[in-house]
Each structure stands twice: as structure tokens, then as C-alpha cells.
Amino acid sequence: MNWSWMMPETVSTYGPAIDQLYYVILVITGVVFFLTEGALIAFLVMYRHKEGRKAAYIHGSTKAEVVWTVVPFLIVMAIALASKSSWDLVKNPANFPADAMRLVVTAKQFEWNVTYPGADGRIGTADDFTVRNQLHIPVNRAVRVNLRAEDVIHSFFLPEFRLKQDAIPGREIPVWFEATRTGEFTLGCAELCGLGHYRMKGTVYVHTEADFQSWAASRAEEQQQ
């Protein structure tokens, strides 16, 4: 059994920043965990009932209250501020790479349809082509996906890329990511979307630039036939 608290491998450019934040929180909460649970156990042993023992008549301490209000406040605010830059990097469209390759992913019960722009490089034209449950992308190039949903809410989850975003019917929500190595990775649905939710999955194929171009060319050709 895997009792690990280590994050699994990440293959996106912003993945390491998110993992690092996770480890910072893991260390901070780990230290607080051992200190507070340790104090609890120590008190239970030290102050267990014994004949003739009388508890101290203490109602509190303003100094202590101030300390354990201010210190946790500073710690959690520090975590929050440290989190802000990664959050903006991943989710704020203003920060998305401008030269990213553009795709549209349309979710519906229970499949992911990925639409490519075809030879003209533009979505919404006749030479677009769509593949089901396969997301082919080149390595080392930013990809911007506009998420749509046809029926209910789904959630576009790329665990190895550290990306998750709900797809909502009636909206188009942009996300981006950039792969750092080639290989096959998971695309899953993370929002309960009906009885086939558990099998609403696809595969992310990260190719070298050359392989990707030849794949795209062959698919575009198929499309035209």
C-alpha cells in the first residue's frame, strides 16, 4: 500500500510550483500537528488523575490568547500570499501565454471531444477536426484549451499536469498548460456527471513537435476525405 505523502510525478511547467507549495504546507501543518498532538498527549500523561491532586484554578491568560491568535494568523496569511502567484499563473487568463496553441474541449456525458483548428490554425472553420477522448499535444509548447460542456457540469482533470477546471454548459472557460516531457497521461472527469462518470476518461498524448505535426497533418487529411 502506498502511504506516501509525496506528490506523484508532474509533467507541466507550473506543476513544480504547485507541488512546492504543497510541500511547504505539508511541513508547516506537519510541525503544528506533532506539536499540538504531542502537547495533548503530554498533558494527558502529566495531569492524569491521582489521589489528592487538585487542578490549578486558572481561567486563562490574555497574553496566551493574543499569541495563539496572532501567530496562526500570520502563518495562514503567509501561506495564502505564497499561494497567490501560482493561482494567478494557472487560472488568470490575463497571464496565459499569448502564443499558445488553441484547442476546444467539449465535454458531454460521458466523453471528451477535442477540436483542433486544422491547417488554417483557426477554430470554427470548415477544416477543424475533432477527436474523441484523445488529447494530442506537442511537448514544450503552451496549449490553451477553451472548455465547453453540452449537458451537465464536468471537470477537466489532468492529474500529472496539476490542472483541474469545471466545464459548465452555457460558458466557455479557458485553461492552459505546457508539457515538459513526452508520454501518455491521464485525462479524467472530477465532477459527478451521471451514471457513467467513472468511465468518462481520455488520454493525453504528448508528442515531440515533429510527431505532433505529422499526427495533425494525417488527421486533417482524414477529415478532408
Added chain:
Amino acid sequence: MSTAQLVSSLEKEDRTQPGYTDEGLHELSFIRKYVFSTDHKTIAKQFLFLSLFFLVVGGALAGMMRWQLGFPGQPLPGGGVFPDTMAPGGIILPEFYNSLVTMHGTIMIFFAIMPLLVGVFGNLLIPLQLGAPDMAFPRLNMASFWLAVVAGTVMMASFLVEGGAAGAGWTSYAPLSTSGEWTGVYLGQQLWLVSLIIMGASSLTGAVNYITTVINMRAPGMTWFRIPLPTWSLFITAILILLAIPILTGGLIMLLFDQLIGTTFFIPAGSGEPLLWQHIFWFFGHPEVYILILPAMGIVSEVLSCRARKPIFGYHAMVLAMVSIAFLGWVVWGHHMFQSGMNPMLGTSFMISTVVIAVPSAIKTFNWLGTLWRGDIHFDTPMLHALSFVSMFIIGGLSGIFMAAPAVDIYLHDTYFIVAHLHYVLFGGSLFGIFAGITFWFPKMFGRMMGEGLGKVHFWLTFIFYNLVFFPMHNLGIQGMMRRLYDPNEYEFLQPLQEMSTFISISAFLLVGTQSLFAFNFFWSMFRGRQAPANPWNSNTLEWTVPSPPPHGNFAVMPTVYRGPYEYSSPEVDADFYPQDRPPPGAGPGGQAAPEPTPGPAPTPEPVAGD
């Protein structure tokens, strides 16, 4: 007076006037006394039996889910009783699994934890701890219970209708929940909505009652800052219920209209907005989280102080922390929606409010530790459950910080890490708090002591199996396992985690099985337990000054309150407790000569360092 002398004097003192208890009761038929009762103590017991029944139902639903997850695709033992639309040949279908997920959450939250905390302890403790004869509106109180029965019946009936019970999750996200077209569940989802609307009415009538009682019916001398912490917590919870439930009910009615009469509040095809449902649901839902934990915090504070024989550390800080949680709880709902598609700038705002609300929880935890420090700790069953609450709440609180950081939440959102987190708060927190409360006040409710040996065995097995079930779920979440998956093995990268899922499932069966010890102890003690004295725990609060169980009307003589509720090990008396209604030394017997205490802040909880 030594402890022994004080105890014996309390036992000797006859606090019920002859005839008082029976007065007005002779005419009451069995039905008025036990079924349509207006006595808050009887209603508390009715809520107890009702919500323990639903706790068993919710546990059984969880057991079936864990069977599918632990042994996917294998026939459920005894599953042959289910029709082919749920589990043909005992093999659970995906749509039935979704119903199990939905109904487990719904029943545990609305029909088990909430009525256990608010219905049982609100009814039992508020009048007794305030020195009141009953609730302000006894008939409304009765209505509150019977509305809960109706709601529960409708919810259970939804399993039997065509299409089965609701299957869109306890959160019922639209548009999935707006039409059977998406789930195959038509009538079941509508009954789910109707049931929760009725349950909301039950909660509201209760809340109005609690608030009025606390404001108007305190005994002389029971100033705001002499109110015991369980009653404080229930008062604040009642205010949250009064404000939050109408929001949910409004949303439920809109969803029901979308289902039944063709409105499109949440349906984008009719220019509705799916995210509106999430905003309404979580604007209710996050205060609801605190409705589910604040009363447990109050109960635990009471038990810790009493069984450590030491004043609660920072009484005022404890009250203010609860008040600030009650305010901040209204501005954090967006953290449930970080990945929902709302503006990412809002994510940052909700991150700030979310980390701030961690602070009052931390304050409470440190004050509990401060209460134990230099105490005289008695490890009775209620105390073991209360200590378990503290240690498990620490884990649940710390795991929440991961998701409070939206960037980390991108990965952990909707994984088993969340499932672990919420169960550390709701089971490790709320349910251990409930066990502490039931074992602590059982003698007051039923006049008999619960079996201590069996109680401890139940505690330790529950504590161990509980952690074996929920701790590994953190690890599943970190490996990326999504929640609400019928069969995670569909995903290749989750297949290596099957062994851990099976381990969790076996632990879950043992955890559920262990609860039979509690059930046996509960019913055996009710009839065969040792007769309970009025004050078995040598506690200070007013409910322990009346017989166990208290007579109709509770107090033969209106009690006068002289001090705060946590005057344990006071140097003023030799005994290690100092009941709230004991007149100060020199005040004359029976309190007649004692001066009327002046209202205002209690004089005692000045910060004192050292002895």
C-alpha cells in the same frame, strides 16, 4: 466542604416539591406524554431515537459504497434483496452507487448529525442549563420533531420509487439535478427536494425556539457570560440556522420549479445559470458546516472542563471565537467553488477569508489544550470521546489548510483528500462530540449510568477503525483519486491503489460493526444500568442540580445563579466543584439571604496567571 460532603448534601437535598412532578400530568394520556409530547426532554429523546436510526441508515449506505469500492463488481453479501434496478444479482449498479453516495451524505448531514447535535442537545440542554422549566414554545417544539419525522419518511420513500433515490450528490449540482434526462432519477430527486424543504421547516421552528428561550428564559443571575458553553454554541448555531436554512429552502424551491413547472433558473438552455445553484447552495452550505461543528465544540468544552476538574481556559475567548466563526462563516462559501469557473480574482478573495476563519478554530484548540494543562484529568468514556474530538479536529483543521490555498486545491479538489478532510471534521469532530455528549448526559436523560467498561471498548475500537478508514484517504487523494467514482479501476493510474481501497473497506466494516457495542450498551443501560445520582460527574451546571431524569417542569424552585459554569477546583471551597446555584459562603442556608446577583459580566473570568 469537601467534595464528598458536597456530593452527599446534594443527594440529600430534596429539590422537588411533593406533587409538583405529577401536577398536570395525571390527565396526560400516553399519546400526549410520549408521542405528541411538549416536554423538551421527551422531544430530545425522540430526536435521539430518530437520528440514531438515521445514523444506522447512513452507516449502512456507506457500508454498501465501501463494498463496491473495496470489492468492485463482486456481489454484495445479502445484496440479493435489492431489485434488479439497483443491484442485479447483488452487484451494485453505477446508478445505484450514485444514489448511495447522494443519500449517505444527505442522510448523515440532515437526518443524523444535525438533529443529533441541534435536536437532541438543543432540546435537552438549553432549558436545563438556563434554569428554565421548558422551551419558550413547547408546541412549536413538538411540531419541529414531527416535521422531521415527515421529512425523514419522504426521504426514505424515495428509495422505493421508480428510478430510485436522488443520485446527483448531496450537493445536487445543477443542471445534473434539474432533470431525470441526465441521471435517470425523476421522482426520487423531487422527493429529495421536498424532504429537505420540510426538514428546513423543522430546523427553523427549532431555531426560533432556541433563540427565544436563551434570550428570555434564563434564571436569575444567569448572565450572558455565565451561560455554559454548550448552550452558547447552540444559541449561535440556532442563529446560523435561522439565517441559512431559508437560503437553502429558496434554492430547493427554485430547483423543484425547474424540475416540475418548466422554469430555467439553473438551466443554461433556458438562459439560466448553473453556477447560481452553487452560490446559493454554498452560501447556505458553509454556515451549515459550522452548524454541524459548533454544538460539538460546546459539548466538548463542557466535558473537558468538568473531567479535567479545571475552569475552561479562556471562557470569553471561547465565546468570541464562536461568534467570529458565525460571522466569518458567511464570507467563505466561494472556497467550495475555486475550480467551478467563477472569476479567478474571486478565488483570491475567498482564499483570504478562508484562511482567516482558521484562526478562531485554532484559538479554540489551544484553549482546550490550556484547559487540560495542570488539570486533574479523569479518563471516563465521555472524556475519551471529547479528547478524541480535539485530536481529530486538529487533523481535520490542518488538512483544510491545503485546500484553502487555491493553487494546491486545483489538484486536491474533488479527490479523496477532501473526503478524508470532511470526515475528520464531521466524524472525528462532530460524531465524537456527539458520543461525548450522549455518554455524558445519558444519566440525565434516562436516569441510569451507561456501562463504563463497554463504553471504553467501544471508544477505543471506534477510534482505531475510524483512523484506519479515513487516514489513508489522504494518501488516495494525494495519488489523485477522484471522489464519487463507481469503480476507480477504470483509470489505469488508480489501479495500484485498489489494495488500499480494500483495506479501507474492511476497516469501514469493522467500524460499522463496532457501533453495535454502542447500541447494545445504550439499550442495556437504559433498562439495566446503575441508577444515576443527580450529579454523577460532580458538574457545576444547573441540569445536575435536579434529579436524573428531571421531572416535568425541571426545577421545583427557580434556581439562582451565583457564578460562571466552570468554577472547578476553586479555592473558595474545599470540593473541586462549585455548582452555579450554590450560594457563596456566609450567604445563609438555601440561598435566601444571598443578595440577588447583579446582571452584567461575570466577575470571575478575569485573566489570572499562575495559581
